[in-house]
């Protein structure tokens with residue numbers, strides 16, 4: 001799972017009012033190089049929760065994102081390549097996602113978060 | 123006729139390791155799913171600005187449908203309830219991110235962030251009650267309302283579905299409309315029992331006010347509109363758009379009567395439209411003050 005997806009996911013447990021962001025427990029992280037598309041990054045920038053991306057990328061061992069995100073940064077190639085790397089090249093392979101409200105663990109195996117709810121959570 | 127997978131076992135049981143591999147190594151299935159996905163992507167009508175989008179593939183399975191999205195340069199998040207199908211997707215190194223999830227439990231995705239969604243040959247599974255705790259109506263509701271929320275304004279969702287019968291089609295369409303979607307059903311190759319394919323084309327939000335449902339395809343690849351077969355049972359396009367202003371009925375002192383209404387409703391139903399059930403109130407004369 002890439003941080004792009006992590007930034008969109010929230011806990012769906014019944015009764016949880018703010019299931020975002022899911023806390024990351026990283027056991028194994030992989031990097032895969034993909035081609036950069038500036039237009040995609042610019043479009044995504046407005047949808048991304050920047051603080052959450054900064055925090056998540058740190059958890060995966062990448063600490064090169066500026067603390068604050070500002071759309072004026074999108075003019076900088078250096079910024080774009082860091083943003084690209086954090087968003088699309090880091091993969092959480094093994095670990096877990098934790099619901100911020102209930103502490104429920106959603107295990108991640110082979111890069112796939114298991115988001116299935118138990119019957120009493122629906 | 124072979125029986126439907128949906129009536130054999132729940133999806134996560136039916137699509138076990140053996141079935142998942144068989145499914146994905148059949149060149150016939152690979153080709154059909156690719157064609158369906160391409161058509162779904164076409165019906166999504168994404169802006170042609172060359173900018174990759176963030177899409178959902180619901181019931182993504184082993185990634186056959188998602189691959190079409192990748193080929194078009196888009197990023198996607200796929201979810202499926204079958205671990206075996208997802209394992210094959212990992213094996214095939216699909217480019218989308220995968221989630222093990224049950225769409226009937228609703229999607230846990232932030233509001234307004236997704237540019238479009240496709241689902242190929244999957245949503246009809248929701249019409250089954252595989253566990254005693256399953257209520258198809260509630261599961262469809264959870265699915266469509268959560269999907270509606272996570273789509274950005276004006277985004278579309280296109281589902282290729284195999285409803286078992288008219289009731290299932292209606293159940294699905296009804297749930298989608300109740301969640302706020304506008305849209306309807308597009309039927310490709312309506313006259314061929316083999317090639318006939320149904321797509322639910324839904325639009326979300328403001329721009330859906332003037333959403334129109336595109337035409338289906340005919341044998342020769344031409345698109346065919348519905349006006350050349352007004353009274354045909356195999357309607358190509360059914361539009362059920364609750365945002366569409368109702369046609370004002372011609373005022374007629376005596377009214378049309380219950381019989382006429384029932385006949386009309388049957389006709390609409392056969393075309394796959396959403397029709398309210400008949401009750402003792404159907405066609406009853408209103409009080410004067412109305």
Ligand SMILES: C[S@@+](CC[C@H](N)C(=O)[O-])C[C@H]1O[C@@H](n2cnc3c(N)ncnc32)[C@H](O)[C@@H]1O
Nearest residue numbers: 133181183186187202203204224225242244247
């Ligand atoms: C016929 S396969 C299609 C897979 C893929 N879309 C393709 O085109 O090859 C249907 C898929 O829907 C999935 N499915 C069925 N019910 C589901 C549910 N409630 N939530 C998520 N996926 C489901 C099944 O596990 C299966 O992988």
